Structures are given as C-alpha cells and as structure tokens.
Amino acid sequence: MGPITAGVLQLVALTGALVLVHIPLGNHLARVYSSRRHLRIERWIYKGIGADPDTEMTWTAYLRGVLAFSAVGVLFLYGLQRLQGVLPGSLGFDAIDPDQAFNTAVSFVTNTNWQSYYGEQAMGHVVQTAGLAVQNFVSAAVGMAVAVALVRGFARSRSGELGNFWSDLVRGVVRVLLPLAFVAAVVLVACGVIQNFSGIHEVGQFMGGSQQWNGGAVASQEAIKELGTNGGGYFNANSAHPFENPTPFSNLFEIFLILVVPFSLPRAFGVMVGSVRQGYAILAAMGTIWLGFVALMMWTEFSHHGPAFDLAGGAMEGKEVRFGIGGSSIFAVSTTLTSTGAVDSFHSSFTGLGGGITLLGMMLGEIAPGGVGSGLYGMLIMAVIAVFIAGLMVGRTPEYLGKKIGTREIKLAALYILVTPALALVLTAFAMALPTPAHSMTNSGAHGFSEILYAYTSAANNNGSAFAGLNADTQWFNSTLGLAMLFGRFVPIVFVLALAGSLARQTPVPATAGTLRTEKPLFTGLLVGAILIITGLTYFPALALGPLAEGLA
Secondary structure: OHHHHHHHHHHHHHHHHHHHHHHHHHHHHHHHHOOOOOOHHHHHHHHHHOOOOOOEHHHHHHHHHHHHHHHHHHHHHHHHHHHHHHHHOOOOOOOOHHHHHHHHHHHHHOOOOOOOOOHHHHHHHHHHHHOOOOOOOHHHHHHHHHHHHHHHHHHHOOOOEEHHHHHHHHHHHHHHHHHHHHHHHHHHHHOOOOOOOOOEEEEEEEOOOEEEEOOOOOHHHHHHHHHOOOOOOOOHHHOOOOOOOOHHHHHHHHHHHHHHHHHHHHHHHHHOOHHHHHHHHHHHHHHHHHHHHHHHHHHHHHOOOHHHHHHHHHOOOOOOOOOHHHHHHHHHHHHHHOOOOOOOHHHHOHHHHHHHHHHHHOOOOOOOOOOOOHHHHHHHHHHHHHHHHHHHHOOOEEEEEOEOOOOOHHHHHHHHHHHHHHHHHHHHHHHOOOOHOOOOOOOOHHHHHHHHHHHHHHOOOHHHHHHHHOOOOOOOHHHHHHHHHHHHHHHHHHHHHHHHHHHHOOOOOOOOOOOOOOOOHHHHHHHHHHHHHHHHHHHHHHHOOOOOHHHOO
C-alpha cells in the first residue's frame, strides 16, 4: 500500500468514526446542559464550594464566575510550580522560575498549553497530575460552559439569564470529560502508552553514555490533553514521543479524541435551540474547512520534488516514520484547526506552504471545529457576521435564529474577531522590531519570521503548538506570550457572554418570506466564504512575509 493510499484510508476511517458518534454524543451533551437534576457527587461539590446550582445568572454574573474561577486556577498552579522543590514526587526538580511559572500557569488555565520547558526535565509528578492535568479538565469545561451560555442566549427570550456557571462547569467535568477520558486512557494504555509514577532511570547506552527517562501518569494525562483540546505533553516531544503516542493506531485515536467533542457540539446546539438542521449547517461549515485543509496539507507534503523526496515518499523531514506523511498531515491540521496544540511532527520542518497551512488554521480563529466549547461559540460569532453581511446585501435587518442582529450585537461580534489578530500581529511586530527577541530565532529570513508569527498566533488563539525553531524560554517571550494567552482567552469571552445576554433579552422575531434560511447549504457556503475572506484580509500581509514567501521561493 502506498503512503498516499494509507493517508486517505486513515482520513476515511477517522471521518466514519466521527460520524458514528456525532448524534449520540451530541444528544448526550444537550441532555447534560438541559437537565434540572443534579447527581449526588455534584451536590457534594456545590456544597464544598458554596454554590447554588439552581440560581440563574445574568451575563455579568456568569462572567464573574468564569473570571474568578480562572484567577484562582492561575494562582494555584503558579504556587504549585514555585513550591515544587519541597513537594513530594518532585523527582528532584527545583522550583520553576517566576516568569516561566507565570507563563505555564496562564497557559494551562486558558486551555492553551503552550510549553516553554522540557516536561520530563522540569515538572515532577505532583505538578503534572495535581496541577497540569486538573487544569486540562476544568479549562475545557469552562470553554464548554461559555459555549452553552451563548446557545441559551439564542434559545431563550425576554429573560437575559444564561444558566448557572458553576453547574455548567461541574457537569462538563463530571458527566462529559471524566467518563470519556477514563475510557480513552484505558485504550491508550492498551496501545502502549505508559501509566506509572516511577522515578528517573537510565535507558541503554548511547555513544558511550546513557539516556535518562522518567515515567509518569502519561496515559491519563494524554487522554484529557487531546479530549479537552489542551495539547500540553508530558514529554517535550509531545505526541511524537513513543511513550505518549507509540503506534499508528494510537495516533489516529488521538486525532479522534481531539475532534470528537468539537464536532459533536453543533448537534447539541441544534437540539438546544430546537432545530437540529441549524446544527447541521454549523457542522457542515466546520467539516468543509477541516476536510479542505487536510486535503491541501496532504497535497503540499506529498507533492515531492527530486529523487530524495521520491525515495522517502514525501517531505519526511521532522516526521515520525511510524506515522508517515498522511498521519502527520491529519494530525497537524486537526491540532491547529482546534485549540489543541499537540504535535506528532515538527511543524517547522513542513514545507513552506505546509507550515503556512498550520498557521492559517489558527488564524481562522480555532473554529473548524475549534476547541472544546470555544470552537462552537467562535463559529456562532462568525455566523452572526455572515448573517449581517447577507442583510447588507439585500437591504434587510439581519436575523439569526429568530433574534435580530442590531448595532449592539454586531459591535460585540466585531470586537470578538478583532482581539486575537490585534494581539498576534502587534506583538509579532514588537518582537521583530526589538533586538533581544530576534536572538531567539534559530532561522533567518522568511522562516525566522514565521517562527515569531506562529508563536504569537498560537498564544493569542489559545492553541499552544509551536513552530519549534524558537527559543521561547526567555523573560520576553514568557511574559508577552503569557499576556497574549490571557487576553486572547478572556477578552473574547467577555464579548461572547455580553452577546449572549443581549440575545436572551430579545423577543423572538417570526420568520417571514424574506428571512434568510440559515439551515440551508447556501448559508453554509456564505459562512465558509465569510470566514476565509475575513481571515485573508486580516492576515495576508503577514503570511506573505513568512510562509508564502518561503513556499514560493
């Protein structure tokens, strides 16, 4: 079997698996966030944190809950890293430096999981499991809670209430992420992913010396790392490491975990707003972009030139032989079109245009299908923009799901889509203009510029992957990337919840003959076109200086 055929078959199998679970998992998600019943363990948690899960919240109260919980998470994780030297199970590692501890705390709380450290050489068992793994669960649950709040904004009327943040947070962890992650961890252990708490030990002899490895609860962390679209690896090599991702099957299974919840949330959205066809329209837009990017990536990486590439079967530099071009391409697209950031290959070694595809995937705003929760609310924001554009074309007040998109709503949507480009492009400009940050680049010219652009695009969009040719463990990058992650996560959430509150207060508008049918293929095409055009107009000059210049050279 040729490598191209193998890649296509992997894509077909993955798509089939996602189709099989879409309806049952989507229906389950809708039931979780619509139920009025609380499980016994959930009641214990509410009692422990002093929350009343039945109290309805306005958007401002919901936002205060999100910000307060996340602030506590940052402080806890920062303190845990700073105290690592005196904690049990530290494996002899010292406390993390202040700037790196800040960067890592913000990274994992914002669901970014950017790593400027070597996991196996810096973090002990307690920090990895009690700190990083816990944030993998709750940061993903926060994203789902915000998405559900926006869905309720569309579904409710004349109330302004969006549910209860603490109830949504706890249910997301207890009823969705924990059960799925448990099953996924068992599958990963069966595939050969390690799960232990062993210390550092020497492995073999290499060129007159030995290599040291430490064990860890890798399978359990790998499961939620992918399922929660987090991306932070136990080891520096991330999902290219054989302890995290040993076989082609585990590689395909991890891609499935990355995509399964984001691709199922549109079904939950359709059920909760009372029209599953609306959910299918959003799903179709997500799926069209994802499949298009995978096909484009495979073409760029398989389109080899010269005998060396012919013998290798494609652009194999920086890719694991056990995964090949196909598996690496699907993984790279899936991880950059979601907010996962995990890598099973060296993105810096992709072809010039291939590296540009990973960059463009993040620049779309992590919406196809996007992160857990953040992908759905990002796509719904783009749907509001698309409806507004359609309204301008026909001279009619735009409406979406029976809600008028007026001045307030379109301003909030516009502010949402401007935050991350502003952060990524402004910080990239400063890093290129100042003398010190440029010293961290290991490449010059267009590729070096792409390293900087990729880092800030990844941080601002809460992706977390890296081009991997940049030394980001400096005070400048730890601080500025940390701020990009912080503002890139929570400023858009402010606009999302404000929009949800505005929509929930409205009185539904009855559909007429002139109403745009947003469940039809025509709207899906308009939505995809609006996403690509807005992204292109925003980022094309920067892409032209980096991956496009390199790819066309």
